[in-house]
Amino acid sequence: MQPSERVREILSWYPSDNPGTKSSLARLMMTGRLAGTGKLVILPVDQGFEHGPDRSFAPNPEGYDPRYHPDLAVEAGCNGYAAPLGLIEAAADRYPGTLPLILKANNSDSLGGPADAWSAVTSSVDEALRLGCVGIGFTIYPGSDHRNDMYGEIREMTEEAKAKGLAVIVWSYPRGHGIDKAGETAIDVVAYGAHIAALLGAHIIKVKPPTEHIAVDAAKKAIEKAKVPLGTLADRIRHVVRCTFAGRRIVIFSGGEAKETPQILAEIKAIHDGGGFGSIVGRNSFQRPRADGLGLLKSIIDIYSK
Amino acid sequence: MQPSERVREILSWYPSDNPGTKSSLARLMMTGRLAGTGKLVILPVDQGFEHGPDRSFAPNPEGYDPRYHPDLAVEAGCNGYAAPLGLIEAAADRYPGTLPLILKANNSDSLGGPADAWSAVTSSVDEALRLGCVGIGFTIYPGSDHRNDMYGEIREMTEEAKAKGLAVIVWSYPRGHGIDKAGETAIDVVAYGAHIAALLGAHIIKVKPPTEHIAVDAAKKAIEKAKVPLGTLADRIRHVVRCTFAGRRIVIFSGGEAKETPQILAEIKAIHDGGGFGSIVGRNSFQRPRADGLGLLKSIIDIYSK
Amino acid sequence: MQPSERVREILSWYPSDNPGTKSSLARLMMTGRLAGTGKLVILPVDQGFEHGPDRSFAPNPEGYDPRYHPDLAVEAGCNGYAAPLGLIEAAADRYPGTLPLILKANNSDSLGGPADAWSAVTSSVDEALRLGCVGIGFTIYPGSDHRNDMYGEIREMTEEAKAKGLAVIVWSYPRGHGIDKAGETAIDVVAYGAHIAALLGAHIIKVKPPTEHIAVDAAKKAIEKAKVPLGTLADRIRHVVRCTFAGRRIVIFSGGEAKETPQILAEIKAIHDGGGFGSIVGRNSFQRPRADGLGLLKSIIDIYSK
Amino acid sequence: MQPSERVREILSWYPSDNPGTKSSLARLMMTGRLAGTGKLVILPVDQGFEHGPDRSFAPNPEGYDPRYHPDLAVEAGCNGYAAPLGLIEAAADRYPGTLPLILKANNSDSLGGPADAWSAVTSSVDEALRLGCVGIGFTIYPGSDHRNDMYGEIREMTEEAKAKGLAVIVWSYPRGHGIDKAGETAIDVVAYGAHIAALLGAHIIKVKPPTEHIAVDAAKKAIEKAKVPLGTLADRIRHVVRCTFAGRRIVIFSGGEAKETPQILAEIKAIHDGGGFGSIVGRNSFQRPRADGLGLLKSIIDIYSK
């Protein structure tokens, strides 16, 4: 299937990338039920690393099996599947060349670790190539004491990934001892995190849906002076998208903690209305029984298809 | 001898590995009295590094001799022998190509060291190749402040080992200032440690037999809600195995401190009943007089043979 | 257009550089309305990294678009455009080979970071080559606890940039726990910062316009004994230029915080009168409505043209 | 001269080493008055680094001259000469290919340094090759906070040295904030240090003559239970040798601080009786007038010749 006009338009926002990387982005955008729309729904499974296997898979024990997730992604019509090294290795043979894979190249666990937020690099660009992935995923925590280390790691991997024809997907979650809990999802902070990811050269940026809270005084002053409308989630999504190169970068949103279906779908609708490019839906999909998870993903994709 | 059906089945769980690595795994599984069963009993001798030579070998002075251990492993019908560089070098010529060797590539001593748990890297993948090993062994301490360093070290070695046809065996022992003594062997923590090792790309994972204790509240809630049976050791082994890619990774168990024979054999039986893939038996075998050690290993292997 | 006599003279101050680097410097000096004068007005857009997108672009929302800035630079007749990786990538195709690009290779955000001042390296010399840049920009903070790390980073990048035909532009901002706020712009400290950048091998050095304050007692004694005139900004600019290899290095000045137009132009006039080589004008240009920004840049360039 | 039977036997303990490294070991064992006996007396001159030139050479000012020491080693009939880079460079031309040289590749001074014990790496394997050495010398301090760094350094150098045909001599001195002064020479701690060096892959291990003190409770229990005789120095030497791969590694002993001749010779006799492989005699030889130093070395070598 040839790339749609919309996909070609989106690719035109990346004039500095080589044909290899553009092909990887195109593969991601031309897969699944959203193929050609420029919208993305990706299934991520790194919860086992973040919270352990019990909290991740006990609610729906089928999820303990590494084959469950790519099967779910394909059946639901997702654009791609993102996971740490071991999970990708365990199932890279199921849909070779057809299900776009994203190697989540750094990860955290909740047993301990460095004093301030800093994920451990757990795989490499060459591993992503070996496993036939279309890109790497990388989490940054702007605001952490370890910022320079993290930005250094993503700088090296981004340079290598782009040279080798892969896409770079950055999870940008501002966090650190200077940012309080409410600040982590404040609209100015989320927008700042997305902007940094874009400046670091990310092709696709994943952030959390922002709240109405504004954490930094100087940002508040600027936003209020410019009368930026932030009253609805759609407004805030629109603002985040604008803060990410005026909409010329793909910004997608995480689903966060497991929630009730109506609440999730309302959020997805707001993201779609605000011009967001899609969602990463992990816990809300794979922690439900298979039929429920498929149903939810289908409903989400339906919204983005409109 | 051609790989058995069961061994071929186990190898099929590693679809992303090259023939070199699969051959190394196969050699380990096709050696000794358990050849072909998919079960493993491995003799590890890193106690001298961990606790010093006196605490390790004074109980059975034959163990001071580096030739003693591979001889014991072969005579007992073990699948392989794991040890630090010096011990492998001292005896690599005894059973060339026949006794599978695992180079324990990082080690700790109990004289001092870094503030939080972190083994020192003491050899390399190329050294393992030079010495004819089938794989490397590496200890991680999820929960340590030095997590990122450790995961970085194992990431590099794993990538290199897999490219060079070796197997990767990870000792995963959650430990650090956020985990108390009881937590180190809690069922949720052991399962989490095994899952992390699988996500990091380990082929074989070694953990401690877990207790009934659940250390993390959120894990407790999830486990209780799902009514996971954990009352017997066999139940807990089954749970750990499920948490490690639903049984699609080889998980083996350490014997821990020296104990009485009946106690050991009861534990082994529970591991076997719970679907564990085998044991690493160090102190309990080489610290006994030769005949006793051989006898115990024989009894253990008998259990796994059933 | 052939390099002017003045440009050839300036190039003669860099006898150790290869023709590649001299060509890059010449391209920068032979572009825009100041072409051939040896004066430079450069548009830098790293405020989004430093302060976030809202504080940077809300005042003039056109600035959210990565295409706005190179367009502004070209239309205003600037010599070049400096920005972090993402912004350069997003617009490198607009004026290929005609608008000199400077890749700002390290950057800070204001969400957190290392304890003492230290920008994160966010791109590389090879990225600058890939994107067709004439040089790299790098910020040092002499006075920081992390001085050795920073000087080490700029040392490596400078050596590589010079070997590969690029120019090196250093932002030198003395800062650290031993320098108070007033000290950061003290004439002796600014001059010291410029001198260090020259010793580190910078081709172009950017500093802040200095105040009359002298921060270090021993420097005060030396300056007073030598009766160096420092009463006017032009005097102080002249002193900074002299401290930078007696005028044989290109020293340009930042505009600092957004200000009123007359104040800005008076400052520019003083820089020009004192023999400064030009200005980097960011916030004062792109945070105004397009026409205003263009008007201001035009007025600044007019002053430097005389 | 062909290697003696005893030397061939000792070489057989190193079955994993290449002919280059075995030749280097053979050269060391086939030089001087102890040639062929398998015993070694080596002259080390790193006191100038450790304590400064005055404390080292003022007692016998001839020692200030870098030519004095290799001359002394040759005249006394030592097996080899070990020293830091500068001293080897200054005298490598005196007995080219005939006096085996050991490049002491890390060193400490007593003016300051890292918080916990950690020698600085001051030369490399390639430097040892350039200077025609048979091996490198390296000091480890098991028990130091910097253990992982040190073991990492020796790991890299050992791997490279062995690949390039050199021998590795490790000075193992347990030391650190968890070991008190008496503990540093306790029999269990010395034996542990020797065992670690062997596990790290050392060919020759140098430790201090141990005292009767046992520092670690668990070791004490094991030693007492096994009724290991430790009453005389010869007993303790025998125990250290056993703890070092049951005598299948070359273990030599340092002389320690300058002492009276009878005391020294008694100690040497005990080392010889206990099966020790020789001595490193520095201060006690080069700090005496030449004739005295030669006399002492001669007496020592006489003891080992028996």
Add this chain to the structure above:
Amino acid sequence: MQPSERVREILSWYPSDNPGTKSSLARLMMTGRLAGTGKLVILPVDQGFEHGPDRSFAPNPEGYDPRYHPDLAVEAGCNGYAAPLGLIEAAADRYPGTLPLILKANNSDSLGGPADAWSAVTSSVDEALRLGCVGIGFTIYPGSDHRNDMYGEIREMTEEAKAKGLAVIVWSYPRGHGIDKAGETAIDVVAYGAHIAALLGAHIIKVKPPTEHIAVDAAKKAIEKAKVPLGTLADRIRHVVRCTFAGRRIVIFSGGEAKETPQILAEIKAIHDGGGFGSIVGRNSFQRPRADGLGLLKSIIDIYSK
């Protein structure tokens, strides 16, 4: 001009160096008015880095110009000129191949920096080659907490410089929290610093003229027991020279702070009488008016010529 007999003799002290490095040393010793004597007077200009441009050049404003210093060195008949990267680059074309240049490869500023003494590496061996230098200069601070880092840096650069035919000049200034101000120039500490530099493989060693103070008790005891004469500066110079491989390494002395001419010349005379190999004269030469500076250098060179 062919090397003199004395120069050939001095070169014979470096039997392990390759012809390239020996040629570099010979060039340094066969240049200027002291050519062939084996004595050296070198002009160093790193004061601008250490203390800033005002304190360095305001006293004699001609010194702001990077061309002033090599001109002064040549006109005065110095053996060579040492400076950081930027200064060498700015004037490397003035006397190509005739004025020996020494690239000062690490530097400190007095605005801040690491907690304990540690210069930043600011250029490289390859930069020295690119600029046609005969050697690199490097400052070590024995006694600093960062000792291992520093010795590691000089180790790598020394190995590379020697392989590439350059000379290594080490500034050895013991300093750190364990050494008080008086201790930094104590005779035992200066001698220790010189000895360490020699052990690290330096060809030329620069230290401060020592005082009569002895800082370390054990050194005092050794010195007094040996009745080393230290009453005059010439005595102390002689002792330092002896502590540096019994005079078989080139040891030169710094001039220290700006002083009156007679005081300086008396010091030079003592250095010459004590067998010192020359001086590095910075502030005392370039901070005076040109004629005065030339006059002083001429007088100094006259003393060393006798």
